[in-house]
Amino acid sequence: MESLFILIPLALVLAVIIGAAFWWSTSSGQFEDLEAAGKSIVDDDDR
């Protein structure tokens, strides 16, 4: 059970990393248009 003393802080560090990743993806606008990417496959214009 002593492993908790390492695992819990580790979980916190991971949480910070995931939080940072989420912040990056939000601020680069990845959640703004969730439909366009899916529809782009049926787009005739393949540039």
Add this chain to the structure above:
Amino acid sequence: MSESIAPSTPEVALARPGAAEECAGASTETSVIDVLDMHCAACAVLIEDGLRTVSGVTQVRVHYATQRARVAFDPALLSATKLLALIERLGYTANVADSLDRKAIVRAQRRRHIWGFGLAAFCAMQVMMVTVPRFIAGADMEPEFAPLLDWAAFALVLPVLGWSARPFYRGAMREFKLRRLGMDSAIVLGIVTAFAGSMWHLLAATGVLYFDSVAMFVALLLGVRWLEWEQRERNYEVIQSTNTNEDDTVATRVTLVDGFERSEQVNVSRLAIGDRLWVRTGEAIPVDGTLESDTALCDESLLTGESSAVLHVRGETLVAGAINSGAMLTMRTTATAESSTSRRLTMLADDAVKPGALALADVVARYFMPAMLLVASATFFAMLPQGVNIAVERAIAVLIISCPCALALAAPAAYARAFAGLLNRGLVLRRAVALERLAKADAFLLDKTGTLSTPSVVAVEMLRPELREYDALSIVAALEGAANHPLAAALRQGDFSTAQTGNARDLEWTPGAGVSGVIDGTRYRFGRADFVGARAEEARDDALLWLADERGLICSLRMGETPREDAQSLVDALKRRGSVEILSGDDQTKAAHMASRLNIAHSLGGHTPEQKAMRVQQLQREGRVTVMIGDGVNDAISLAGADVSIAVRGATDAARSRADLACVSDSLRAINDGIDYARRVVSVVRLNFAWAIGYNLVAIPFAVAGIVNPLIASVGMALSSAVVMLNVMRLGGANGSGLKH
């Protein structure tokens, strides 16, 4: 009454210096402002109250559905920039309407919503991860692990309270500044009590922590708020797109060709700065401009709240959206439609009177909070003998569970949705009160001409062989250019208006009789037999209109009317909802004829507006909810005093602006669709209220009794709001059919 519509020369200008000064003395300017972060109807009330006390502000109207504030102010004391600053000081993001910044602001807001909610949800789940073992293990847990897990929970709750929850702190601050307890104050109070209680337990290493409850509370609230924001944004888009597609906003542009005036109907969006326009009686000023006629009477009540008509003299500014209540005027544009449209939109959406449900929501939001605080503190003191821990826990549960979000959202969210939903079906909801009545409507009174039928020329009899029928009708169309009644409109829409017409001068219009004017040096008269000087034996037939010049009669026009394409289906649909009758100013035989063609049992012809109003009152005394549908040519709508008034498309701007609902769709089907939709909205509002009130009635005693702990309370609270929002989204609307074609 006659009016000269040729532009008079400057020398003849009736200089009325006094009038100009009068206007300057009592002058008001109107600003339309986008307020982007209102999250409930209470915010609208808050801004209204906050601005109303400012000196120089004459009228404030904040519209929650369109996210717009319209402020009339005295330019001597205030400016638009100052107004923006005032609204910002209340804690909202304000922007001049239709500014290009809006897109950028909306994008930033969306990101903030996603980030705030995402962070809170993520952290809340992590907090759960470390608190659940504590719950499960309870006393079995080895004591050295407890602080570790508790401090981990503390670390994970910090981003939620320190970052994600900031909108609630800001909201509570603005409510505090205005000395009002609102939704945000309730939320912050819940957060602070739960957090402070937990910190105390954490430091003293005693008792239970509520970090999980707080984190969940904030995350779920942000989720609901984001949902609501997206919903509102979608409403806004519907409103915007419909407004720009509204192609019935035509203006009459006048050009001089070889010294003659030529008028043509132009889409408002195609007007350029410097165009000369005619604005007929009852029409709205299409874009901003300066007056070229000597004087003009304008009804600006929808823009400034000034109820009496305002007299303008030559050279003065006319504001888009004001209604010409005097004689036909000539103006020169100083702005394009884009720079004036925002005024039109806010003009169309005007809810001075709050419907019952919305007013109730305001009252609830205002009184529920203090009541809730009382219950929470009473719970605290009542439980104190059982120990501080229990007392704190119960009080927190009460505070969290009874957060009045669901109640506060119940009606406004549905009404905001209804506004967009109705617009999508082709109806502009001008007064939200009408929605509740429309849902209950069971007596329908229909105007005939212009509503159920369109007047048309059924036969032309030429009395002079040397003239072609086409030429004669062209002359008639030119003469009718200045008139504003269905026949004139029908002729204008025909092919004739684009022909060699429009060069009529010295037009004189006698309402109810006819019109005369000079074309190519010849004076023509068009109208009833006695007006043109027809012989008595020819004048017997009432359905005939005559065209004559100085030498005598040229032709006769037999006027008839054809039912509008979808009149029959509208009548059939309305008959399933209640009684249908025709109320017409036209004579009884014509009204009866139209009624029998459309299978309507009752028709009343030859009614003056006063008689129409009496008929409406009679029905109301019988306990019926009346709907008057008309085009407002003879003021039927404003005078009838029906419970709900609907102006059909093609109605005069004056009627459209006075009616509760204005049809922007060509199809009469919109009216029936609108009634269906209104019923659904009202039932959703009712359901929402029942749910929100029922939820509180059940949940609060549970929280007081300690059956519900703070965590479950926060989930319950958020779920109750989510149910309300989902209920509203169920209404649909943004994706309906309607104006799509």
